[in-house]
Each structure stands twice: as C-alpha cells, then as structure tokens.
Amino acid sequence: MHSLDGFAAAKLAALERAQLRRMPVVTMRAGIWVERDGRRLLSFSCNDYLNFSQHPQIIAAAIDAIKNYGIGAGASRLVTGNHALYKELETRLARLKGTEAACVFGSGYLDNTGIIPAVVGADDLILVDELAHACIHAGAKLSGARVHLYRHCDLRHAEAILAQHRAGKKRALIATDGVFSMDGDIAPLASLSDLARRFDAWLLSDDAHGLGVVGDGRGSTFVNTAANAKIDVPLQAGTLSKAVGAYGGYLCASRAVIDLMRTRARTFIYSTGLPPAIVAAAIAALDLIERNPGYAAEPLRKARLFTRALNLPEAQSAIVPVIVGDAAAALAASDLLRDNGFLVVAIRPPTVPAGTARLRFAFTAQHGDDDIARLADIVRRQVSRR
Numbered sequence: 001m002h003s004l005d006g007f008a009a010a011k012l013a014a015l016e017r018a019q020l021r022r023m024p025v026v027t028m029r030a031g032i033w034v035e036r037d038g039r040r041l042l043s044f045s046c047n048d049y050l051n052f053s054q055h056p057q058i059i060a061a062a063i064d065a066i067k068n069y070g071i072g073a074g075a076s077r078l079v080t081g082n083h084a085l086y087k088e089l090e091t092r093l094a095r096l097k098g099t100e101a102a103c104v105f106g107s108g109y110l111d112n113t114g115i116i117p118a119v120v121g122a123d124d125l126i127l128v129d130e131l132a133h134a135c136i137h138a139g140a141k142l143s144g145a146r147v148h149l150y151r152h153c154d155l156r157h158a159e160a161i162l163a164q165h166r167a168g169k170k171r172a173l174i175a176t177d178g179v180f181s182m183d184g185d186i187a188p189l190a191s192l193s194d195l196a197r198r199f200d201a202w203l204l205s206d207d208a209h210g211l212g213v214v215g216d217g218r219g220s221t222f223v224n225t226a227a228n229a230k231i232d233v234p235l236q237a238g239t240l241s242k243a244v245g246a247y248g249g250y251l252c253a254s255r256a257v258i259d260l261m262r263t264r265a266r267t268f269i270y271s272t273g274l275p276p277a278i279v280a281a282a283i284a285a286l287d288l289i290e291r292n293p294g295y296a297a298e299p300l301r302k303a304r305l306f307t308r309a310l311n312l313p314e315a316q317s318a319i320v321p322v323i324v325g326d327a328a329a330a331l332a333a334s335d336l337l338r339d340n341g342f343l344v345v346a347i348r349p350p351t352v353p354a355g356t357a358r359l360r361f362a363f364t365a366q367h368g369d370d371d372i373a374r375l376a377d378i379v380r381r382q383v384s385r386r
C-alpha cells in the first residue's frame, strides 16, 4: 500500500471508532421534503430558510440569465468574469445593509478567508469568538496576525484580551458570527461595536444565518435597533447560500474598504466569478426579501413554536440546537427522528466542541405548525438532552 493510502486508511479507522467519520449522502430535495436512502423525510436540516432555492420566480430569473449569459463566468472578476449582473446585486446588498458599497465573493467561506488577510497581517491582533464559523478561524490563521479566541459572546474576556495585547499591535480586528451557525444565538454586536471603538479595533460580523431571517430580513445588525438604525459594524460579511437560496458570499462596507477588497482580497482576485444564473437568482431573492419582510419573519416564528413547546430558551434565529452530548448519542437521536419521518442531521465535533454533539434544527418559512408540534413532541418524549 502506498504510504499516503496507509495514512488515510488509519485516519479513517480512528474517526470511525470515535463515530466521527462523515459521508455525504445523496439527498433529493423538493421543498421542505427530501428523499434519502429510499425514504421520504421532512427536513429540518436545510439552511434554505425562506425556501427560495426552489421559488419559481427565482428559478425563472436564473434560467433567463443562462439564456443571456451562458453557464460559467469564464474568468476571475478582475479578468473577464465581471458580468453585468454583479453591479445590480452589489447595489442591492449595500442598500439592504445600509452601507456605501458591497462586494460579492465566490462563497461565504471565500469571504472570510479573503477579507481578514486583506485587513490584518503579521503585526496585528485578531480576536475571534471561540464558536465562530470555521472560515473565520481559517481567515484569521491565514492572515498571520496573532489570534486570540475569546469565550463565546463573553465581552469581559474580549476586553481583557484587548487590554493586555492591543497596545503592542498596529491594527486589531474582532471577528464573530452575527447569528451563530450551530447555536442560533446572536452576537452582542452593539456591545462589541462599543468595545471595538474603545480599543481602536475593527469589527467584522459574518451574518450568514441572519440575512433574510432577523432584523426584518436585513440581518443581525438591525436586531433591536430603532427603525432604520443599525449597529455600527464596518465589515458586514455574509453568504447568498442560505436564506437567499443561491450561492456566493458578500461584504458590505464603506466604499474605500470595498475598493481595497477588489484589489487585495486573494479569494476575490484568484477565483472565477460566480455563474451569472446564480447572481440573477440572488438579485431576485433579495428583491423578495426587501418587498416582504413579513415573510422573512416566518422562520423565526416557526423556531419559536418549537422552543416554546420544549421549554427551551426562546429562539433568536431560525436555528435551534438540542445538545445531547457525545457523537454516538447524537447519531442515535438523528436515527430516531429519521424513523419518525424527519431529517435532522447530527452535528458532531470538530464542527462543535467535544461533548456538545447535537441535533441542529433549522426552521423554514414553509414548515407546518402541526409538523413542528409533532417533532417537538417526539423530541420531548424520546431524546435525552444534556
């Protein structure tokens, strides 16, 4: 056996023993229903919060774009991949987020791995919420800056790190999810913004799970603010792959910052532009979000039906975790729900910290209230929570 294959096989065997091996399973999606391994299941494991990935108007916009522009973008946006639809999408994103400008990236993951190294480097400091998404951690590491993790949403800890380490560094960045992807809670953005100002640090929030769902669909910088006010977050990143139902990432910021990204962010420069159809779909979806904030409120309403039924802390977003402990217990709970007709995928380390394996429930606008009640009933009676 080649030594590389031996290495891979040994790694896989160890993961298998710890119940941590993962395998993609072919899944046919039709709205909130999926077909997997020959079973039809009601899915609570999809980030398509507004069910826009299958919306007829959005599909029609994508088909039109294919007819007009073809399939692929053909090159990086700085070469010839910057088709005409980008301008419209970036204008809409900036308007929705209340910033001067916006820049679209190839994905949410590519956002943070491009944005962070474009603003901080070896002489600088980054504070990252310990539960921030993997791409924020990856971007922080890639930047070469000194990285400190602060305890989840713990402002005092973040302040202590800044007090101890800020003075010796040129620039400082605080990076967090807006809505946390595996916990569903919202970062204390207003307080983080104050803290950043006090220590001359910049704040980046990744609102992958907030756009289209919280703050009248405008995201977590608009939660608990007066009408048309927003929390001052100079780097507002996010993705078009969740509530928007399409694909791609974005940064909304000042004109100067966006211009800097376009010329310095490596994931923008060295990666092919998005397919025109995807950009057209995102434009159509943002249009629906802007015109119908009531619809954007539905996933949170559904999540709250579930948390109330189970006496859990009230949902802050469309994501509700039910923590069961170890990986084997999470897999068993997921199997149990599957046998009752639901798809709720088990989330295991390293995606979440050891000992906090969980069922992650994602609610969408089209989930039925009765189905949610039945799901909650099964969880209450049959899933042991930690």
Ligand SMILES: Cc1ncc(COP(=O)(O)O)c(C=O)c1O
Residues within 6 Å of the ligand: 107, 108, 109, 110, 133, 135, 177, 179, 181, 206, 207, 208, 209, 239, 240, 241, 247, 248, 249
């Ligand atoms: C907080 C957060 N940021 C970024 C991403 C990555 O986004 P994308 O799937 O568009 O690469 C995700 C999704 O998995 C996420 O949850």
